[in-house]
Amino acid sequence: MTIIAILLSFGLCHFVRELGRFRKSQWLTTWVNFSNDAFGKLPLWQDVLGFLVIITVPLTVLLLVNHLLISAFGSTGSFLLALAVLIYSFGPRDLDTDVAEVVEAENQEDRDNALARLLRKPIPEDSGEVRAAAVEAVFREALRRWFGVIFWFAVLGIAGALLYRLVDWLVHEKHDLSQDQLGLFTRLQQIMDWPAAQLMTLSLAIATDFDSVFTAWKSYHDEQGHGLFDGDNGFLLSSACRIVLTGHAARDGYADELEGPMTCLQQAMDLTWRILGVWLTVLALLLLIGVIV
Numbered sequence: 001m002t003i004i005a006i007l008l009s010f011g012l013c014h015f016v017r018e019l020g021r022f023r024k025s026q027w028l029t030t031w032v033n034f035s036n037d038a039f040g041k042l043p044l045w046q047d048v049l050g051f052l053v054i055i056t057v058p059l060t061v062l063l064l065v066n067h068l069l070i071s072a073f074g075s076t077g078s079f080l081l082a083l084a085v086l087i088y089s090f091g092p093r094d095l096d097t098d099v100a101e102v103v104e105a106e107n108q109e110d111r112d113n114a115l116a117r118l119l120r121k122p123i124p125e126d127s128g129e130v131r132a133a134a135v136e137a138v139f140r141e142a143l144r145r146w147f148g149v150i151f152w153f154a155v156l157g158i159a160g161a162l163l164y165r166l167v168d169w170l171v172h173e174k175h176d177l178s179q180d181q182l183g184l185f186t187r188l189q190q191i192m193d194w195p196a197a198q199l200m201t202l203s204l205a206i207a208t209d210f211d212s213v214f215t216a217w218k219s220y221h222d223e224q225g226h227g228l229f230d231g232d233n234g235f236l237l238s239s240a241c242r243i244v245l246t247g248h249a250a251r252d253g254y255a256d257e258l259e260g261p262m263t264c265l266q267q268a269m270d271l272t273w274r275i276l277g278v279w280l281t282v283l284a285l286l287l288l289i290g291v292i293v
Helices: 002-015 017-022 026-039 048-073 075-089 095-103 108-119 127-156 158-172 179-207 210-224 234-245 263-288
Strands: none
Touching: 002 017, 002 075, 002 127, 002 263, 017 075, 026 048, 026 158, 048 075, 048 158, 048 179, 075 127, 075 158, 095 108, 095 127, 095 263, 108 127, 127 158, 127 179, 127 234, 127 263, 158 179, 179 210, 179 234, 179 263, 210 234, 234 263
């Protein structure tokens, strides 16, 4: 049911774009504000206690709803809830749509506006920096919109998928959090991103040039001067840039037919689809041998 839910939710998100309108986080802002008003005077609320309450209550409610649906409708109720949670957790926007808005823009102003939204920052002035930033943005957004959700859904079910999305919202959107709470949520996101990013990098190596990806992955860790489990997930972005900007992605089939002013962006998006294909293949194999259900 895991892989079926993932495939079906992806298909619905792709063909029914209006579903993206339901991915709202206003309720989370309301919940954080209510928690601060109700429990703000408790000891350690500005630290670990607030961190735990803010994140565990929504997950507990979700699991209670899942239990009620199973009691009422059996596995069908659980499957439908999983489908809804995945559709809600992917996003907040469709990555392929955001990339298409940049590539297919009719004029430079529209392209710059769409690219700035994708980068989540002003566009660099240097053309080389623009290409690198575009590739990094596609893979960073793919991790946060798709692969992080898929990984934790496969590991922890619906609670894992929603947990990943809530943490991402709490870190990257404006909420009334203390610095200690924000620091804990940021660290939790780093922990949750790490295995998904490592598997994305491995899948990129399988789908393209293993030696080039491994070299970039190793060089990043050597240059950063930290251990395998330390630091951020820049190894993924470094590997992606190595493959796209050095031309490896343009010498292996479909990608060499891409053209246009933002070819690197198209190639990066093509590679994320390939990575998704590798992940779904592995999930299918795990399903066949009974590791997942």
